[in-house]
Amino acid sequence: MIRIRNLTKKFADLYAVKNLNMDIRAGEIFGFIGPNGAGKTTSIRMLATLLEPDEGTAWIDGNCIQTQQEEVRRKIGYMPDYFGVYEGVTVWEYLDFFARAYKVSPKERNKIIDGCMELTDFTRLSSKLVSTLSKGMQQRLCLAKTLLHDPKVLILDEPASGLDPRARIEIRTLLKELSNMGKTIFLSSHILTELADVVDSIGIIEKGSIIVQGNLEEISKAISSSASSFAIIISLFQGQKIEQAKGLLENLPDVIKSEIKGDRLEIQYSGKEEEIYQIVKHLVNNDIPVTAMSREEKNLEDIFMQVTKGEVS
Amino acid sequence: MDKEKIITTMDSWINPIWLLELRTTLRSGRFFAAFAFSLFLCVAAIIFALLILASEYRITPDQIGKGIFSTFFFLEFFVLCVFFPAFTCTGIISEKERKTFDLLITSDLRPSRIVSGKFLAAYTYGFLFIIASMPLVMVAFLFGGISVLIVVVSYGILLVLGMLFILYSLWSSTYYKSTIRAIIGSYSMVLTYSFFLSFPVIGFMMDYLYGKQVLKFFSKPFNINQVMVILIPILIIISLGILPYLLTINSLKPPHANRSTSLKIFYASSIIVILSLFCFWGISYLHSPGAYYVQRESYTLFITATSVIAVILLVGSVGLPLQTKVPGIAYVPKQGKFPTLPWLFAPGALNSAVYMGVLSLLCYSIIFLACSLTGFQSPGWFRQESFIIISLIFWIFLLFISLSSGYFCLRCKTEKTKWTATLALVIILVVIIPLLVPFSMIIDNGFQASLWNFSYLSPILCVISCVMQDDTITKMNFNLFSFIPIYYIGILIYSLASFFMYKEIIPLHKEALKRVKDKKESLKLLQEAKTE
Ligand SMILES: Nc1ncnc2c1ncn2[C@@H]1O[C@H](COP(=O)(O)OP(=O)(O)OP(=O)(O)O)[C@@H](O)[C@H]1O
Ligand SMILES: [Mg+2]
Numbered sequence: 001m002i003r004i005r006n007l008t009k010k011f012a013d014l015y016a017v018k019n020l021n022m023d024i025r026a027g028e029i030f031g032f033i034g035p036n037g038a039g040k041t042t043s044i045r046m047l048a049t050l051l052e053p054d055e056g057t058a059w060i061d062g063n064c065i066q067t068q069q070e071e072v073r074r075k076i077g078y079m080p081d082y083f084g085v086y087e088g089v090t091v092w093e094y095l096d097f098f099a100r101a102y103k104v105s106p107k108e109r110n111k112i113i114d115g116c117m118e119l120t121d122f123t124r125l126s127s128k129l130v131s132t133l134s135k136g137m138q139q140r141l142c143l144a145k146t147l148l149h150d151p152k153v154l155i156l157d158e159p160a161s162g163l164d165p166r167a168r169i170e171i172r173t174l175l176k177e178l179s180n181m182g183k184t185i186f187l188s189s190h191i192l193t194e195l196a197d198v199v200d201s202i203g204i205i206e207k208g209s210i211i212v213q214g215n216l217e218e219i220s221k222a223i224s225s226s227a228s229s230f231a232i233i234i235s236l237f238q239g240q241k242i243e244q245a246k247g248l249l250e251n252l253p254d255v256i257k258s259e260i261k262g263d264r265l266e267i268q269y270s271g272k273e274e275e276i277y278q279i280v281k282h283l284v285n286n287d288i289p290v291t292a293m294s295r296e297e298k299n300l301e302d303i304f305m306q307v308t309k310g311e312v313s
Numbered sequence: 314m315d316k317e318k319i320i321t322t323m324d325s326w327i328n329p330i331w332l333l334e335l336r337t338t339l340r341s342g343r344f345f346a347a348f349a350f351s352l353f354l355c356v357a358a359i360i361f362a363l364l365i366l367a368s369e370y371r372i373t374p375d376q377i378g379k380g381i382f383s384t385f386f387f388l389e390f391f392v393l394c395v396f397f398p399a400f401t402c403t404g405i406i407s408e409k410e411r412k413t414f415d416l417l418i419t420s421d422l423r424p425s426r427i428v429s430g431k432f433l434a435a436y437t438y439g440f441l442f443i444i445a446s447m448p449l450v451m452v453a454f455l456f457g458g459i460s461v462l463i464v465v466v467s468y469g470i471l472l473v474l475g476m477l478f479i480l481y482s483l484w485s486s487t488y489y490k491s492t493i494r495a496i497i498g499s500y501s502m503v504l505t506y507s508f509f510l511s512f513p514v515i516g517f518m519m520d521y522l523y524g525k526q527v528l529k530f531f532s533k534p535f536n537i538n539q540v541m542v543i544l545i546p547i548l549i550i551i552s553l554g555i556l557p558y559l560l561t562i563n564s565l566k567p568p569h570a571n572r573s574t575s576l577k578i579f580y581a582s583s584i585i586v587i588l589s590l591f592c593f594w595g596i597s598y599l600h601s602p603g604a605y606y607v608q609r610e611s612y613t614l615f616i617t618a619t620s621v622i623a624v625i626l627l628v629g630s631v632g633l634p635l636q637t638k639v640p641g642i643a644y645v646p647k648q649g650k651f652p653t654l655p656w657l658f659a660p661g662a663l664n665s666a667v668y669m670g671v672l673s674l675l676c677y678s679i680i681f682l683a684c685s686l687t688g689f690q691s692p693g694w695f696r697q698e699s700f701i702i703i704s705l706i707f708w709i710f711l712l713f714i715s716l717s718s719g720y721f722c723l724r725c726k727t728e729k730t731k732w733t734a735t736l737a738l739v740i741i742l743v744v745i746i747p748l749l750v751p752f753s754m755i756i757d758n759g760f761q762a763s764l765w766n767f768s769y770l771s772p773i774l775c776v777i778s779c780v781m782q783d784d785t786i787t788k789m790n791f792n793l794f795s796f797i798p799i800y801y802i803g804i805l806i807y808s809l810a811s812f813f814m815y816k817e818i819i820p821l822h823k824e825a826l827k828r829v830k831d832k833k834e835s836l837k838l839l840q841e842a843k844t845e
Binding site: 048049050070073074076078080082083084085086087088089093097098100101102103105106107142145149 | 317320321324325327329330332333336337338340341411412413415416417418419420421422423
């Protein structure tokens with residue numbers, strides 16, 4: 001559905017986006033993740049035909065973003081990261097304006113606007129002035145606006161930024177619903193965990209280049225298997241004998257580091273997985289009251305921290 | 314046709330931007346305040362005029378009516394200059410500052426529809442302002458001295474001027490990068506325009522109210538001059554209006570898509586200008602012997618038309634090639650649509666300049682030929698071949714300017730440098746050199762003066778010396794060799810300069826072409842890879 005080849009954009013001497021290559025299948029939700037200044041907005045603006053790439057190009061549903069702009073604009077619903085609203089118009093009039101701008105036929109226009117308002121929960125607010133809506137509501141309104149012309153592809157730049165936790169969950173369910181309706185969704189975010197349960201695949205970008213890309217599970221598996229060590233947390237009954245346990249563990253060859261955290265002991269273990277039980281055995285043999293032991297699972301946040309270096313280009 | 318179809322068609326005529334602007338602006342208190350203020354101004358001015366006129370001794374009701382009407386008219390002219398730009402000068406820049414522009418431009422609205430929506434909205438408010446004052450002016454009818462015709466014509470003038478002002482403000486709102494600058498820019502543009510336009514307008518009013526020369530001219534049995542005198546201002550106004558309109562649309566398009574519009578701008582304005590020149594020719598050669606003032610007017614119109622050409626051609630050939638990275642690509646006409654003659658491959662708007670030059674030269678040659686064949690005499694201050702020489706001067710000058718702007722285009726790194734370089738060149742040639750002339754004449758009042766003052770480099774001086782054939786000053790003092798008129802020297806020097814510039818550009822241009830070709834090819838390869 002979206003096919004990006006060698007997309008490059010330079011601002012003066014700085015490569016904001018460099019040789020971006022991506023394929024996004026129809027009906028997929030794709031999360032585009034990266035730290036501040038990574039080049040997400042720049043790539044998205046190029047996809048939305050607002051910026052001209054310096055090199056390379058992309059196709060959306062077979063239409064080139066450079067040579068077939070009008071077709072591309074008709075195919076996509078674009079929501080920018082920052083946007084303003086017109087003063088003095090109501091929610092309904094705002095949507096009516098965009099419906100007209102997208103040439104929705106007059107017969108269906110009212111029905112479509114009502115449908116979009118229902119989907120985004122605006123039915124009761126239809127006669128409220130747009131400028132009096134809160135930031136989160138405006139964001140939802142903008143999302144409603146992108147749906148008016150029934151685009152095949154939604155391109156959303158940080159749709160969840162500035163939303164409260166409830167609204168975030170709501171927007172996630174909305175995205176899922178839209179995806180079930182067969183739309184391809186391309187969205188960006190700084191925060192990987194925020195997207196974890198909606199996206200099908202992700203691409204992590206830093207300093208203009210893609211670092212990791214693919215299916216979410218594959219990525220996390222690949223990263224954790226390649227990791228040379230993992231964290232193990234050992235809980236002791238009321239923290240008894242914790243100092244002794246620490247001393248014991250530090251003598252084991254595969255334990256790199258151990259740390260006391262309250263009544264728990266956190267260690268970095270670099271040995272083989274099948275030999276973890278040796279740790280417990282060692283502790284129990286020395287009469288340490290172990291109540292629980294757990295492997296710290298790699299979560300998305302860690303993946304993100306691990307692959308990105310936090311340098312701003 | 315069934316009802317639904319009609320409704321659908323009518324609905325599609327409604328410009329969404331127009332609707333939105335009306336919804337937002339007509340609700341605002343600011344609009345209402347401005348509206349009330351302008352009406353209040355009208356009422357106050359008419360009362361004031363009445364008081365002053367009534368205090369005069371021995372005044373006929375006739376004159377009171379005329380006085381009131383002219384006061385009102387100038388007031389409306391003032392309202393036009395003050396309020397019309399205010400509606401539009403923030404039109405597009407405010408969308409950008411409010412961050413609503415991206416949403417607008419990614420919607421399915423074409424740039425032309427956006428511009429016409431903005432224009433229509435502003436024109437609607439302006440129309441309300443102008444029309445609302447109509448009942449007030451009817452007071453003048455109580456005293457007499459004016460007719461329905463003059464009211465209709467003066468409202469027509471106001472509405473046309475309003476259109477021009479709105480178009481220029483709209484252009485300024487896309488050209489400048491901040492609201493404040495857009496406001497300053499559009500007001501200075503509109504004030505300059507209204508300054509120049511106010512002379513003919515005031516002249517027309519005064520003539521109608523007191524002298525009635527124009528009326529007499531038009532009340533004669535139908536003749537071609539009447540049509541010409543009306544047609545030329547209309548053509549000039551259209552060409553003045555088309556330019557900002559197309560430029561505004563152009564600036565809303567992505568760089569690679571604005572080629573066709575630039576070409577359109579160029580061809581549209583050059584055709585209009587050629588037409589108006591033809592009309593001028595019609596007046597000066599076909600005029601009836603009795604109407605002397607028509608001749609005089611046609612001379613003024615000729616000067617106006619020539620300056621309009623100069624401005625339009627300068628914008629066309631200087632401004633536009635600077636907007637594209639590889640001008641040669643941007644201006645080579647498509648095969649099939651235009652003839653791709655060997656000279657249609659140089660950079661910049663050169664193709665257009667050449668096209669334009671050849672066209673005007675052709676026109677003038679036809680005129681010249683027709684005149685010499687039919688034995689027409691020119692009306693005195695003009696020789697027939699001056700037309701050809703003037704068009705040659707313009708043509709060769711534009712060729713040079715467009716070549717050099719093309720050169721700057723290929724050589725300079727940033728847009729700003731290109732603009733500065735080209736503008737500096739134009740200013741030196743068009744403004745500075747004529748200014749230098751009087752000085753150098755004082756310095757050494759003799760033979761070598763022309764070596765010092767370079768007057769032959771200034772197209773304007775060349776034109777002047779060509780028009781004023783008998784003037785001894787232009788013939789003697791500006792001249793290196795008194796028997797060669799300076800315009801021939803000017804033409805020769807510019808041809809040589811253009812030739813060398815052209816040689817300089819060719820390799821640069823080929824390089825640029827290659828770059829673009831590489832890019833296109835890589836795009837094609839990618840496209841092929843995609844289809845596989
Ligand atoms: N118009 C511009 N002119 C110059 N540099 C720019 C411009 N727009 C973006 N950049 C630069 O390009 C880089 C990428 O910016 P971009 O806005 O794409 O980042 P982002 O990933 O969207 O960041 P954020 O998470 O903060 O939104 C940044 O270093 C930025 O400084
Ligand atoms: Mg961003």
